Amino acid sequence: MTFDKVYQYNFPTIIRFGAGAIKELPAYLQQNGLKRPMIVTDPIIASLPFFKAIVNDLQANQLSVEVFSEIHKNPVKSDVYKGTEVWDNTSRDSIIGIGGGAALDVSRAIVLRVNHREDLFKYDDLIGGDVYVTNEVPHFIAVPTTAGTGSEVGRSAIIADDVTHQKKILFSPKLMAKIVFADPVLTMDLPPFITAATGMDALTHNLEAFLAKNPHPLCDGIALEGIYLIKDSIERATNYPDLESRSKMLMASMMGAIAFQKGLGVVHSLAHPLSSLLDTHHGLANAVNLPYGMEFNIVGFEDRFRRIARTLELKEETGAAVVRYLAELNSRVHIPQRLNEIGVKPEHIETLADLALADFAHPNNPKPVSREDFKQLYLKAL
Incomplete structure (x- = not known):
């Protein structure tokens, strides 16, 4: 192409x-x-x-x-x-x-x-x-x-x-x-931060769609290709943008949105309250929470994470390797690692947990997420 x-x-x-x-x-x-x-x-x-x-x-x-x-x-x-x-x-x-x-x-x-x-x-x-x-x-x-x-x-x-x-x-x-x-x-003139935050949003869409519990093989295939395109282009699009990297990111973004008709999951339910309560950029909220939400989902879904690791071309095909990759990718595109770096304070946690539990995304997560789970995930990411 x-x-x-x-x-x-x-x-x-x-x-x-x-x-x-x-x-x-x-x-x-x-x-x-x-x-x-x-x-x-x-x-x-x-x-x-x-x-x-x-x-x-x-x-x-x-x-x-x-x-x-x-x-x-x-x-x-x-x-x-x-x-x-x-x-x-x-x-x-x-x-x-x-x-x-x-x-x-x-x-x-x-x-x-x-x-x-x-x-x-x-x-x-x-x-x-x-x-x-x-x-x-x-x-x-x-x-x-x-x-x-x-x-x-x-x-x-x-x-x-x-x-x-x-x-x-x-x-x-x-x-x-x-x-x-x-x-x-x-999209060529987007500043690096917006490129990174929106790109990680697209990656979150593809990852959560692939893991979502509703059966939809068509969306699974689209999500995996979207993950691959982002892996192949997000760092270049952020740090040294050219038409090819921007094109691949734009295509992968659309693929994520097509795939998530299957559903989203815990990461979006962690992110949405940050946007509504603290006016955090949605992509940034997803990006910071992504490694923690993915880690929560590993047990019981090792095979799904093995396929994600294979798509990312990781040497170790495990969920832990996927989580490490996501944390390292955030660093390479200059996304903060912790919620306290984007304005979240300990006094926000209880309200955030309430909003996350009420959110529409997590019912499609591959495993159930309780209010206590949300609270602990926020505390871990803080």
Whole structure:
């Protein structure tokens, strides 16, 4: 595979992948009779030259563009409501999510809310809310600018309650983007820290999907290849980025998101409370907790870890070797090893354990996780 061409994959949605893919966006909108797109992004991306170039290109093709960027780095319900007000007040005909997980989650939640106006969390998948997603939704296009969450190929949005900080999942097949423009060039200027944190997020997705208890051989194969691509490219993408390493990371990120329809696990349930309570970057929260969560899962699942070790091409094909590799990889991409290095204090532990137990991810972990398990994992990582 070369990395300077645009390819098309249809899995699960249409993916235009490769350097320069973003240049196809204006023609795609015109071909589909869409003239008034609303772009949802975050405030940092909205200020960057590449984003302004995208907007200028759309406007040069006689397209009316409205930008909404008032979102938190860990999105909350009020972000979605504000974005819906912009939609209502500016007569838009489509939504383009441009950014990382936060922007794509908010854009997808706005897609839902446009024609579903009851309380947003009525549609929470964990309480069966997907059955209420019955109306049509606007034309939705996803453009990832990080290689981490893989939200561009997903069917769900994770949005937190402004007050309780508990994360909710909004899910429906209707929320899948009609098309994804995955252009690795848009990730080239990411700073090393964001590259590392989002890359470790993608690795966590692939690892937890492979270990998740629900049987899904298709996702297992995708997850293992995603693990291999990240092993092969994350250090270069972080420290000496080039088009090949960025392309492999972007592909592996999408693969992780496809694979985790099988489920996630203990690491995400450790990480989510850090984001909602302390506003920790999600990828960083996953990365720091990853070795500890993986170590918790080894006993009883040695064969699964043997296959992971083989994929990582480790000399010793054991779970312990996988955990050592993950800790060393964090160091090589300059991720902290301990929670106390990212603002977690002993007085946070009890609240974090409560939030982790209430989280949606760990029921799919290969082994059960109790509140005491969460508390001890946090203390070990502290």
